[in-house]
Amino acid sequence: MTQQKPQENMHGETCPFCNKAKLVLQQIEYVYEEPDSPKVSVPGVWVEHCTSCGESIFPAASSKYIEDFLAELDDQLSPRELIRIREDVGVDQGEMSEILGLGDKTYHRWEKGTQFPSRSMGFYIRILANHPETFQWLRDRCWRKSNRLANFFGSQEGAGSDFNTMFPDLARRSAGDTGGKTLKNPARGLMHVSFA
Numbered sequence: 001m002t003q004q005k006p007q008e009n010m011h012g013e014t015c016p017f018c019n020k021a022k023l024v025l026q027q028i029e030y031v032y033e034e035p036d037s038p039k040v041s042v043p044g045v046w047v048e049h050c051t052s053c054g055e056s057i058f059p060a061a062s063s064k065y066i067e068d069f070l071a072e073l074d075d076q077l078s079p080r081e082l083i084r085i086r087e088d089v090g091v092d093q094g095e096m097s098e099i100l101g102l103g104d105k106t107y108h109r110w111e112k113g114t115q116f117p118s119r120s121m122g123f124y125i126r127i128l129a130n131h132p133e134t135f136q137w138l139r140d141r142c143w144r145k146s147n148r149l150a151n152f153f154g155s156q157e158g159a160g161s162d163f164n165t166m167f168p169d170l171a172r173r174s175a176g177d178t179g180g181k182t183l184k185n186p187a188r189g190l191m192h193v194s195f196a
């Protein structure tokens with residue numbers, strides 16, 4: 001990923017620092033340094049460079065590009081964070097993959113650093129990490145409780161329920177009641193439904 005060439009730039013203008021040479025628009029590798037943090041390299045940043053005094057001017061678009069680039073890096077969940085989050089919720093790597101709806105080994109690979117979660121997956125995991133009740137909701141697949149079919153099979157009362165209660169639309173149709181509509185496939189005569 002590199003920056004698009006800024007539309008507004010000072011290419012060809014005289015350097016305001018030394019007044020000796022003309023500025024040249026070129027791409028550089030910008031290195032961002034902060035105390036106690038590893039250096040971050042931002043490739044392909046457009047600057048107006050003076051070959052005479054060596055000064056570089058950053059167009060507004062380039063400063064914005066660098067800010068966005070660094071912000072995006074901050075959003076990345078590190079393997080260490082991924083381990084901490086999983087340990088906080090108290091599950092192993094396989095369980096975590098299953099709860100999040102991932103492939104068996106995916107969380108394991110993220111923790112090893114051989115693969116990285118996408119940015120949006122990182123956001124999703126952050127929400128879960130900060131809201132234990134939401135994590136539990138996901139883990140229990142709570143949305144399924146409002147699902148008619150799962151309710152039927154999951155509850156004791158469901159066992160006493162019948163076809164007509166579960167599928168009122170279908171039951172009406174098999175009784176020949178189309179609700180006044182002409183159906184292409186009215187499913188008439190559908191008397192036996194097996195869930196084996």
Ligand SMILES: [Zn+2]
Pocket residue numbers: 015016017018019020021050051052053054055
């Ligand atoms: Zn200069």
